[in-house]
Amino acid sequence: MTHSGPTDPDPIRAVVVGAGHRGVLYASYALQAPAELIITAVVDPDPVRRDRLGRDHSLPPERRYASLTDLPPAGMIADVAIDATMDADHVPTAEWLLRAGYPVLLEKPIAGTSAAVLSLAETSRRTGQLLMICHVLRYSPFYVEVKERLLSGELGEIISIELSEYVSFDHLAAAYVRGRWANSTRSGSGILLSKSCHDVDLMAWLCDDRPARVASAGSRRLFTAERAPEGAGTRCVTDCRIEATCAYSARRQYLELGVWGTYAWEGLESLGPEPTPEQKLISLGTDNPYGRCVWHSDNDVLDRQTVSVEFNNGALGVFTLVGNSALGNRTIDIVGTLGELSGSLETGELRLRTINSSGDHQYDERMIKTDVAGLAHGGGDMKLVADFVRAVRGEPVSVSSTRIGNSIDGHLIVFAAERALAERRWVDLAEFDTAST
Numbered sequence: 001m002t003h004s005g006p007t008d009p010d011p012i013r014a015v016v017v018g019a020g021h022r023g024v025l026y027a028s029y030a031l032q033a034p035a036e037l038i039i040t041a042v043v044d045p046d047p048v049r050r051d052r053l054g055r056d057h058s059l060p061p062e063r064r065y066a067s068l069t070d071l072p073p074a075g076m077i078a079d080v081a082i083d084a085t086m087d088a089d090h091v092p093t094a095e096w097l098l099r100a101g102y103p104v105l106l107e108k109p110i111a112g113t114s115a116a117v118l119s120l121a122e123t124s125r126r127t128g129q130l131l132m133i134c135h136v137l138r139y140s141p142f143y144v145e146v147k148e149r150l151l152s153g154e155l156g157e158i159i160s161i162e163l164s165e166y167v168s169f170d171h172l173a174a175a176y177v178r179g180r181w182a183n184s185t186r187s188g189s190g191i192l193l194s195k196s197c198h199d200v201d202l203m204a205w206l207c208d209d210r211p212a213r214v215a216s217a218g219s220r221r222l223f224t225a226e227r228a229p230e231g232a233g234t235r236c237v238t239d240c241r242i243e244a245t246c247a248y249s250a251r252r253q254y255l256e257l258g259v260w261g262t263y264a265w266e267g268l269e270s271l272g273p274e275p276t277p278e279q280k281l282i283s284l285g286t287d288n289p290y291g292r293c294v295w296h297s298d299n300d301v302l303d304r305q306t307v308s309v310e311f312n313n314g315a316l317g318v319f320t321l322v323g324n325s326a327l328g329n330r331t332i333d334i335v336g337t338l339g340e341l342s343g344s345l346e347t348g349e350l351r352l353r354t355i356n357s358s359g360d361h362q363y364d365e366r367m368i369k370t371d372v373a374g375l376a377h378g379g380g381d382m383k384l385v386a387d388f389v390r391a392v393r394g395e396p397v398s399v400s401s402t403r404i405g406n407s408i409d410g411h412l413i414v415f416a417a418e419r420a421l422a423e424r425r426w427v428d429l430a431e432f433d434t435a436s437t
C-alpha cells in the first residue's frame with residue numbers, strides 16, 4: 001500500500017464506467033492505493049452493479065449514474081475515467097468520455113473494426129486526452145522481463161517470435177462455447193479479437209516494428225451438433241444421459257468445482273451476492289446459457305487459429321491459439337541474432353541462451369524466474385492501473401505503457417488475419433491504415 005506524505009499530490013479522482021467484473025477489479029486499485037486513486041462516481045445502467053460499486057467505494061447516491069449523459073464533464077466530480085463496458089460499448093462510451101475531457105483507461109478490445117480503432121485514436125489526438133488500453137499482459141513481470149531482455153540488446157535483432165495461447169477446455173467451454181464471447185454476432189468479436197488481441201499486441205510490442213503483412217488459418221471443429229456424443233442432451237442438468245462423466249458438465253464445472261462462477265452466475269446477481277445451490281441448479285436447467293450442452297450451443301467462434309506476420313524489419317511472427325487444452329497457458333519463443341529466449345507464463349520461467357563459441361562450448365544458458373504465481377494476468381491488472389495514474393500525472397511511465405498510439409498494430413493484425421482467413425491470402429497491413437477501411 002502507498003502512503004501519502006505532506007508533499008504528495010492529491011489522489012486522481014476516477015469515474016468507473018461499467019461496473020461489471022473488470023470495472024470492479026480496476027476500481028479495487030483505489031482501495032489498495034487510496035493516495036493515488038479514488039473512485040468518485042460510477043456509471044452503469046444496471047442498478048445492482050451500480051450500487052454494489054457505489055457501496056464498495058462509499059459513493060453518495062447522486063454520484064451513481066444510470067447513463068453517461070448525466071455525468072458532468074471532466075474536472076467537476078472526476079478527473080479520469082475507467083471504461084470497462086462490454087466490447088460493443090467501447091467506442092460510443094470512450095468517444096463520449098474523451099470529448100467530455102476525460103483521460104480514459106479503456107478495456108480491450110478497443111473496437112470491432114479497424115475504422116473504429118483509428119477513429120478513436122484520432123479523437124484522442126484531437127481532444128488531447130490520454131487513451132490507454134487494458135493490454136494487461138504487457139504489465140505482467142513475465143513479459144516485462146522479455147521486453148527488457150530485448151531492449152538490453154542481449155538477443156540482438158529479432159529473427160522470429162512465436163507465441164502460443166492454450167485456452168483450457170473449461171475456459172473454452174465457459175467463455176467461447178456457452179458464454180458471452182461464443183457468438184460473434186452477439187458479442188461483436190471473434191475469438192482472435194476477444195481473447196488473443198493480448199497476444200498479437202504482445203507480438204507487435206515486443207517486435208517494436210510495424211507489421212507488413214499477415215496470413216491466417218483456422219476453423220471451428222470441436223463443439224458442433226454433429227460431434228455430440230451419444231446421449232448428450234440440450235442442457236446438462238435436464239436431458240443429458242452422459243452428464244455424470246462429461247468433462248464439460250455445467251453442474252460439475254460451475255456448481256461443484258465453482259470455476260467460472262463470475263460468468264455462470266451473473267444472471268442471478270439480482271438474487272443477492274451469493275445465490276443458493278438450489279437457485280443455481282434451477283437456473284442451469286432453465287434459462288442460464290451456461291447450462292447448455294457444449295455441442296448444442298449457438299457458438300460460432302473458432303477453436304483454433306494461427307496467425308503469421310511478417311514485420312517491416314523482416315522479423316517473422318507466428319501466433320497459435322489452441323482451444324481445449326488440459327491446462328491454460330501461454331508460451332513464447334524468440335530467436336535473435338545473438339541468442340534466444342523461451343518461456344512459459346504458467347511457470348513464469350524463461351530460458352535465455354546466448355551464442356558463445358569459446359572454450360569447449362557453443363552457448364551460455366541461464367534460467368530466469370519471474371514472479372507470476374497466482375496472480376490474474378500474471379499480475380498485470382493492478383500494475384496497469386498504477387501506470388495509468390502515472391501517465392495522467394505526467395510522471396514517467398513503464399516500458400509496458402499501452403497508449404493508444406502504440407496499441408493499434410495488434411488490433412490491425414487481428415483485422416488483417418480475419419480478412420486473410422476469409423480470403424485465403426496474405427493481407428498487406430497498408431490495407432488498414434486509414435480510418436475508412
Ligand SMILES: NC(=O)c1ccc[n+]([C@@H]2O[C@H](COP(=O)([O-])OP(=O)(O)OC[C@H]3O[C@@H](n4cnc5c(N)ncnc54)[C@H](O)[C@@H]3O)[C@@H](O)[C@H]2O)c1
Binds near residue numbers: 019136
Ligand atoms: N483486459 C483483460 O484481460 C480483459 C479480461 C476480461 C474481459 N475484458 C474486457 O473487459 C470488458 C468488460 O468485461 P466484463 O466481464 O467486466 O463485462 P460486464 O458485462 O461484467 O461489465 C460491463 C458493464 O458495463 C455496463 N454497461 C453497459 N452499457 C453501459 C454504458 N453505456 N455505460 C456504462 N456502463 C454500461 C453493463 O451494465 C455491465 O455492468 C469487455 O470488453 C471484455 O472483453 C478484458
